[in-house]
Amino acid sequence: MSDRRRTLLRMCGVTKRFGPVTALNNVDLEVAGGTVHALCGENGAGKSTLMKILAGVYPPDAGFIELDGVRQTFARPGEALAAGISMLYQELDLAPDLTVTENLFLGAELRRGPWLDQSAMRRRTAELIARYGFRLDPEARIRELPVGECQVVELLKAIHRRARILVMDEPTSSLSEAEAERLFAIIRQLREDGLAIIYISHRMEEVMALADVVTVLRDGEMVHTAPARELTIPAIVGAMVGRELSDFYPRREPHPGEVILQVEKLASAEGISDISFALRRGTITGLAGLIGAGRSELARVLFGLVRPTAGRILLRGREVRFAAPGAAIDAGIGLVTEDRRRSGLCVNLPCSWNLALPCYPRVGMRFRIAPQRERALALRCGEAVRVKWRDPEDPAASLSGGNQQKLLLGRWLPLDPEILIVDEPTRGVDVGARREIYTLLNELADRGKAVLVISSDLPELFGITERLLVMRRGRLVAERETAKTTPEEVMQLAAVEE
Amino acid sequence: MNKLTKQLLPFCSLIFIISLWTFLRPDTFLTAQNFLNVLRRSSVNGIMAAGMTFIIISAGIDLSVGSMMALCGMSGALVMLLASGGAWTTILTTGAVELTAGGMLLGVLAGVVAGALCGALNGGLITRLKLAPFIVTLGTMSIFRGICYLLNDNKPFAVSAFRWFDNFSVLGVPLEVLLLILVFALAGILLKYTPFGRYTYAIGSNPETSFHAGINVNRVLLAIYMFAGALTGLAGMIATSRASSAQPTAGISLELDVIAAVIIGGASPAGGRGSLTGTAIGTLLVGFLRNGLTILGVSTNFQLVVIGVIIIAAVTADQLATRRRA
Numbered sequence A: 001m002s003d004r005r006r007t008l009l010r011m012c013g014v015t016k017r018f019g020p021v022t023a024l025n026n027v028d029l030e031v032a033g034g035t036v037h038a039l040c041g042e043n044g045a046g047k048s049t050l051m052k053i054l055a056g057v058y059p060p061d062a063g064f065i066e067l068d069g070v071r072q073t074f075a076r077p078g079e080a081l082a083a084g085i086s087m088l089y090q091e092l093d094l095a096p097d098l099t100v101t102e103n104l105f106l107g108a109e110l111r112r113g114p115w116l117d118q119s120a121m122r123r124r125t126a127e128l129i130a131r132y133g134f135r136l137d138p139e140a141r142i143r144e145l146p147v148g149e150c151q152v153v154e155l156l157k158a159i160h161r162r163a164r165i166l167v168m169d170e171p172t173s174s175l176s177e178a179e180a181e182r183l184f185a186i187i188r189q190l191r192e193d194g195l196a197i198i199y200i201s202h203r204m205e206e207v208m209a210l211a212d213v214v215t216v217l218r219d220g221e222m223v224h225t226a227p228a229r230e231l232t233i234p235a236i237v238g239a240m241v242g243r244e245l246s247d248f249y250p251r252r253e254p255h256p257g258e259v260i261l262q263v264e265k266l267a268s269a270e271g272i273s274d275i276s277f278a279l280r281r282g283t284i285t286g287l288a289g290l291i292g293a294g295r296s297e298l299a300r301v302l303f304g305l306v307r308p309t310a311g312r313i314l315l316r317g318r319e320v321r322f323a324a325p326g327a328a329i330d331a332g333i334g335l336v337t338e339d340r341r342r343s344g345l346c347v348n349l350p351c352s353w354n355l356a357l358p359c360y361p362r363v364g365m366r367f368r369i370a371p372q373r374e375r376a377l378a379l380r381c382g383e384a385v386r387v388k389w390r391d392p393e394d395p396a397a398s399l400s401g402g403n404q405q406k407l408l409l410g411r412w413l414p415l416d417p418e419i420l421i422v423d424e425p426t427r428g429v430d431v432g433a434r435r436e437i438y439t440l441l442n443e444l445a446d447r448g449k450a451v452l453v454i455s456s457d458l459p460e461l462f463g464i465t466e467r468l469l470v471m472r473r474g475r476l477v478a479e480r481e482t483a484k485t486t487p488e489e490v491m492q493l494a495a496v497e498e
Numbered sequence B: 001m002n003k004l005t006k007q008l009l010p011f012c013s014l015i016f017i018i019s020l021w022t023f024l025r026p027d028t029f030l031t032a033q034n035f036l037n038v039l040r041r042s043s044v045n046g047i048m049a050a051g052m053t054f055i056i057i058s059a060g061i062d063l064s065v066g067s068m069m070a071l072c073g074m075s076g077a078l079v080m081l082l083a084s085g086g087a088w089t090t091i092l093t094t095g096a097v098e099l100t101a102g103g104m105l106l107g108v109l110a111g112v113v114a115g116a117l118c119g120a121l122n123g124g125l126i127t128r129l130k131l132a133p134f135i136v137t138l139g140t141m142s143i144f145r146g147i148c149y150l151l152n153d154n155k156p157f158a159v160s161a162f163r164w165f166d167n168f169s170v171l172g173v174p175l176e177v178l179l180l181i182l183v184f185a186l187a188g189i190l191l192k193y194t195p196f197g198r199y200t201y202a203i204g205s206n207p208e209t210s211f212h213a214g215i216n217v218n219r220v221l222l223a224i225y226m227f228a229g230a231l232t233g234l235a236g237m238i239a240t241s242r243a244s245s246a247q248p249t250a251g252i253s254l255e256l257d258v259i260a261a262v263i264i265g266g267a268s269p270a271g272g273r274g275s276l277t278g279t280a281i282g283t284l285l286v287g288f289l290r291n292g293l294t295i296l297g298v299s300t301n302f303q304l305v306v307i308g309v310i311i312i313a314a315v316t317a318d319q320l321a322t323r324r325r326a
Helices: A047-054 A077-082 A100-104 A118-131 A147-160 A177-192 A204-210 A233-241 A295-302 A325-330 A340-344 A351-356 A371-384 A401-410 A431-446 A458-464 A487-495 B002-024 B032-057 B065-083 B088-092 B101-128 B133-151 B175-193 B195-205 B207-212 B217-243 B254-264 B276-295 B300-325
Strands: A007-018 A021-032 A035-040 A062-067 A070-072 A085-088 A165-169 A196-200 A213-218 A221-227 A259-268 A275-280 A283-289 A308-315 A318-320 A333-336 A419-423 A450-454 A467-472 A475-481
Touching: A007 A047, A021 A035, A021 A047, A021 A062, A021 A196, A021 A213, A035 A047, A035 A177, A035 A204, A035 A233, A047 A165, A047 A196, A077 A085, A085 A147, A100 A118, A100 A147, A118 A147, A147 A177, A177 A196, A177 A204, A177 A487, A196 A204, A204 A233, A213 A233, A221 A233, A233 A431, A259 A295, A275 A283, A275 A450, A275 A475, A283 A295, A283 A431, A283 A458, A283 A487, A295 A308, A295 A333, A295 A419, A295 A450, A325 A333, A333 A401, A340 A401, A340 B207, A351 A371, A351 A401, A351 B195, A371 A401, A401 A431, A419 A431, A431 A450, A431 A458, A450 A458, A458 A487, A467 A487, A475 A487, B002 B276, B002 B300, B032 B065, B032 B175, B032 B195, B032 B217, B032 B254, B032 B276, B065 B088, B065 B101, B065 B133, B065 B217, B065 B254, B101 B133, B101 B217, B175 B195, B175 B217, B175 B276, B195 B207, B195 B217, B207 B217, B254 B276, B254 B300, B276 B300
Parallel strands: A021 A221, A035 A196, A035 A213, A085 A165, A165 A196, A283 A450, A283 A467, A333 A419, A419 A450
Antiparallel strands: A007 A021, A007 A062, A062 A070, A213 A221, A259 A275, A259 A308, A308 A318, A467 A475
């Protein structure tokens, strides 16, 4: 045991500056083989920069990297890869139109003479899949696989490349609980095989469940490193934000008002059916379920992105049919989508434009945009959601993930929607920003709005909602008062067939 | 600051070209008459490039502009002749029709409307059938040109009395140059100070996000192609006025100069980026380049090679600059 757990990687005194900003200041990191080493920190704390230095994307300004006690300098990502360092990025790094086998061997194809040795590659892939106990078709195209299985392919690719150090950045952010559990099992097996795993996550429960050692970064400095069993979640969170968060989820006195939205026997072509529920003013309702249970699909119908095939939607007692999101917005419904980059933001356009995008015709700028008014609107929204930007004219891409998420929330404030649907509102968002987002949702509910929160993070749902709807396979299977149920029961309802 | 540096490169290239020609041929190049000449030569493709800027910012492309311009000229001239009381047989043979002012006005309007309709066809096919703009406009490029030839059996429509755009001038500035400036000013305001302009950027940057933000993406795209088409129609009438006839072969490979002006001006073919200031600079750059090369006695064939090189160089330089900034 002690033999396997010798130090594999040592990063020493690593410093990195970007212009006037010091992203990393004299950071030390030691990772032993056969351990899971969690790297925690708020967005912008320097985790990604540290990992990019490890992967050879950036050279450090000072400090060095040792592998097995030998100093390394990686000029290119390829050199780090060759040295056995594999990164699994949040954005999947696979060619979507190629098969599992082709992706695994991409750039290192087996040949027989000048020809590709297809059968050998397929056999090797099948062996690898079998060794880790997956059910995966080596000939399946990545595009046709669910996200969870793509992640598995990424892992296989790293193993196949004989990785010794595996860096995983928020690997569970787009996985369902069941898929995440499977991933954890694989990670534990890889740890048994002697790999060093650097695990970056904002989900503290995962960190506590998986990690052997936890290192906390704050503002580019290493503030804490200790064995996980000596730590608690509040202690880690405290080290991350620099203060103890006594009560992570802000409290709120619920004042349920009249029913504002009623859904009856709703169905859509995207696989949801027979859904009936009601939302009241002044409440935060959670929508729990596994990935693929139809939660986002339900949101898409409510927001007019997809037309229902059966059933009806009653808004303030009157039936509504939305031809497009524009109509839903006019009726007072807002949606914060789960995928910021795909459907949430125009990342290369200014923050102020992104904020004002749904607003123009609805705040008296239908034909003419007054730049000062647009800027004032942006500044007001930005302040309300506490976005940290240098200038509202900077592109949205220049903000951190948490701030981008705040931008998405902020854009609805000038329209003051009666119903706000938020889909995975804190995915990839750091702890400090998460709390601010919860506070914002509370404020909306306190002002008599109805908030519907879709989340795969059960602690979050239990922390902020007062009612929970549970979906499974496109149907609503249960409705509970949050105070009268448990995460275990909800998980059971969401995952288990009767 | 950032916005300035974006346009700095094309602007410096423009200054460089002008300085170079001034140095090589000061006597013929550096005259007010020659500068006015460049602007006149640039009016047709400049007006079209203003519309193309919207299309390219919306992540689209319109390869059919050259054919469309010819078709608009032909349609406008035909309406002009008919509205002036010309008989079918005369129009199709000698074209000896006495043009009336009313007829000419109607003809110009018809040309612009024809452009808007061509644009509506492009935009309609792109949004309704969900086809790539490249494919649709490649098809309509051929369709429009074919119709041009069919209209009068390969022959032009002669409208010798119609010389409005190059003969009329205000304070020594020809009407076509005034129109060029007016179009750029109006299009600039449209792009910068209206939701239509913002939506153009938003759709080019991320159509799905735009739809989520309640924007009627299809309607905006249709409007963009119709607007660009109407400008192409106007350009078609200017070209007709200059040639005093509508040629079915007008504007062949003109899409090169038009798209080049927009791209050199810093617009991104991937969408979401570009400006009319940039396109104006790009138009002038292409105009001065051709003018100077002509003065130096370089053949038009070789000019094609040079413009092609400049397009690739401009995009390369822009990408290098962007990468450094990131």
